[in-house]
Amino acid sequence: xxxxxxxxxxxxxxxxxxxxxxxxxxxxxxxxxxxxxxxxxxxxxxxxxxxxxxxxxxxxxxxxxxxxxxxxxxxxxxxxxxxxxxxxxxxxxxxxxxxxxxxxxxxxxxxxxxx
Amino acid sequence: xxxxxxxxxxxxxxxxxxxxxxxxxxxxxxxxxxxxxxxxxxxxxxxxxxxxxxxxxxxxxxxxxxxxxxxxxxxxxxxxxxxxxxxxxxxxxxxxxxxxxxxxxxxxxxxx
Numbered sequence: 656x657x658x659x660x661x662x663x664x665x666x667x668x669x670x671x672x673x674x675x676x677x678x679x680x681x682x683x684x685x686x687x688x689x690x691x692x693x694x695x696x697x698x699x700x701x702x703x704x705x706x707x708x709x710x711x712x713x714x715x716x717x718x719x720x721x722x723x724x725x726x727x728x729x730x731x732x733x734x735x736x737x738x739x740x741x742x743x744x745x746x747x748x749x750x751x752x753x754x755x756x757x758x759x760x761x762x763x764x765x766x767x768x769x770x
Numbered sequence: 771x772x773x774x775x776x777x778x779x780x781x782x783x784x785x786x787x788x789x790x791x792x793x794x795x796x797x798x799x800x801x802x803x804x805x806x807x808x809x810x811x812x813x814x815x816x817x818x819x820x821x822x823x824x825x826x827x828x829x830x831x832x833x834x835x836x837x838x839x840x841x842x843x844x845x846x847x848x849x850x851x852x853x854x855x856x857x858x859x860x861x862x863x864x865x866x867x868x869x870x871x872x873x874x875x876x877x878x879x880x881x882x
Contacts, residue, residue: 659812690872697874698813698858713869745812758803758815758860759870766810 661762674733678746687729691742791876793859
């Protein structure tokens, strides 16, 4: 089974800190995604990556950046953390070469609190 | 932007009963997927239905898709307490971006 591993389950950071959220998948998937999940708002796409060194903005990219230097790793960066970035962050991956019969594989999530 | 909207937002049933959740969406799609999320965890892919399919089954799950009404339903038959979770529909538009847009989810509670 594909595994998507997010480095931290819980994280507490201070306002203004630079925060790195790491996501690693072990099945050579080309596509990777970062979502945030908030009560009443569902999952919203922050950034996604088609392949190594490629990235596209999602619906709410402001205040975030990403890095994909290696195929298996997709990092989400909060340049200067703010309290409104307190949320659950979910990473997912997918392989388009497997066709449309397969969905995303998600990590367990990182619950980030910015104080 | 929200594409899928689930209905109801919350559902509480007794074990053994069937649970039906509905999803509506706005734009044309390539496929529609349903996911499950246990409290505080990541999402798990349940089933995918393509735009040219009308019904699909997987174990106790039955999904229907009506592209003319831009709606889908997820039926869980003979529910169990372990089915307690949030359920999300997500739509993929045409093209190979793989980008999914999720609805806000239905919270299902199955009472033993």
